[in-house]
Amino acid sequence: MTDLELDRILDSWVAPGAPPMQFAAPRRRIRRPLVLLALAAALVAVAVGASLATWASLGSETARWDESTWVRRTRRVEPALAWVRWKPLATSGQHLAGGGLGGTVRLLNRWTGREYIYQWSAERLTSGQYRFASESPRFSAVAGPGDTIDVPIFESGQERVYERIELAARPLGLEPDPVVQQFTLSSPQLYVNGAKVLDSDGVQRLDAPLLAIDIPGKGRIQVSLAQRANFVANGSARANRISFEHDGSRYEIRCEGAAATMDGPVFTRFDENVRPAGYGLQGDGRN
Amino acid sequence: MERSFPDSYQEHAGALFRFAWRLTGSVEESQDIVQECFLSLLRAESTFDATRGSLRVYLFGAVRKLVWKRLSRRREFTQEPADPVDLRSPEGELLRNEMGLAVGRAVSRLPESQREILLLAHYEQMPLAEIAAVLDLPPAAVKSRLQRARASLREWLAEYAPPVAQEKNR
Numbered sequence: 251m252t253d254l255e256l257d258r259i260l261d262s263w264v265a266p267g268a269p270p271m272q273f274a275a276p277r278r279r280i281r282r283p284l285v286l287l288a289l290a291a292a293l294v295a296v297a298v299g300a301s302l303a304t305w306a307s308l309g310s311e312t313a314r315w316d317e318s319t320w321v322r323r324t325r326r327v328e329p330a331l332a333w334v335r336w337k338p339l340a341t342s343g344q345h346l347a348g349g350g351l352g353g354t355v356r357l358l359n360r361w362t363g364r365e366y367i368y369q370w371s372a373e374r375l376t377s378g379q380y381r382f383a384s385e386s387p388r389f390s391a392v393a394g395p396g397d398t399i400d401v402p403i404f405e406s407g408q409e410r411v412y413e414r415i416e417l418a419a420r421p422l423g424l425e426p427d428p429v430v431q432q433f434t435l436s437s438p439q440l441y442v443n444g445a446k447v448l449d450s451d452g453v454q455r456l457d458a459p460l461l462a463i464d465i466p467g468k469g470r471i472q473v474s475l476a477q478r479a480n481f482v483a484n485g486s487a488r489a490n491r492i493s494f495e496h497d498g499s500r501y502e503i504r505c506e507g508a509a510a511t512m513d514g515p516v517f518t519r520f521d522e523n524v525r526p527a528g529y530g531l532q533g534d535g536r537n
Numbered sequence: 538m539e540r541s542f543p544d545s546y547q548e549h550a551g552a553l554f555r556f557a558w559r560l561t562g563s564v565e566e567s568q569d570i571v572q573e574c575f576l577s578l579l580r581a582e583s584t585f586d587a588t589r590g591s592l593r594v595y596l597f598g599a600v601r602k603l604v605w606k607r608l609s610r611r612r613e614f615t616q617e618p619a620d621p622v623d624l625r626s627p628e629g630e631l632l633r634n635e636m637g638l639a640v641g642r643a644v645s646r647l648p649e650s651q652r653e654i655l656l657l658a659h660y661e662q663m664p665l666a667e668i669a670a671v672l673d674l675p676p677a678a679v680k681s682r683l684q685r686a687r688a689s690l691r692e693w694l695a696e697y698a699p700p701v702a703q704e705k706n707r
Contacts, residue, residue: 263640265555
């Protein structure tokens, strides 16, 4: 066996994508010789308490709250450097049985070991706006498409953690993350057993590490490019298609251009607790 | 122009995560290790000194220490060839491809001292001198261990070689 042949065999052991993480820092390229001095300078700046004018994300997801309201929720940390102190434990968001929406966000401060739990609810008003509220932290606001609200979760000195909720009258995508492998769907269409069940429905572009596909009367299938807890590998992302099988049916998402940042296996998880009324496709940033 | 912490994260996190995953076999644990590694940079007792070595060497060294600390805590680490990649775990499903599965098994059979050198050299394309700095070893020792690792893998994975090459080796 030649060295090249051995290298090719070794290359077949593929690692999953890197952890989902994104910073709102501008992408910059700098010359190598400057890297060490600059990093040292940045660390010194932190040591003396200077803040970076950027934020980092602890996770983001998008959802459709009603026929004309789309929402993007993002947990943000300021300054971005403080991200290393925080670990997202769980997020949820769902339509509640009695009407309205609700969910929970759990974050761990790795520095202190303390867990922060934030529970929210949203009730639709006759005006078409939503009354958004949380008990802990106590917060309330009324907002509709076009509005942005920030729910404070933690604040100490210059460090701030909050959830930014953006409401819009059109579908919102997640910010592309160059580190993590993600789906990059342009004008996606959903097919089940070869039959088109969902058109792009106005969605021009959807970038997300995790997809949520609603199946009417059955549940929701989450699709990921990386292995996650309780996900099974049962499909692939190839060129402009994502395909997998579930419960005896073949699902396929076709789009214009590459369906993901790279070809590879896809992993799915089925959530039967969600009971969608119709087919749906959305990005989901849950980690 | 200053190079920000996020830029540094974006440059190194992917490689650090792959390295940790190939040693632990766990996505969650590897994610934790990478975050802890960057957190260590900010702690007062951080030993990173930009005048003494590159950030990449420091970060890989830190990940390596965190991995072995965790494996040791889990009592899964021995001096004998171990199998840190649990192929029955959900993560193991990544290795459905038969050859990938075999490579993962074969690499995990390597002694720890050879395994991490192979991972850094082959999968992260790290130069021998840099690996030597990460592991605090003479470059010659790195080179010989890498050669031993590749020789073992060549033997264990021989059945995956193209038929002509197998013929040639007989």
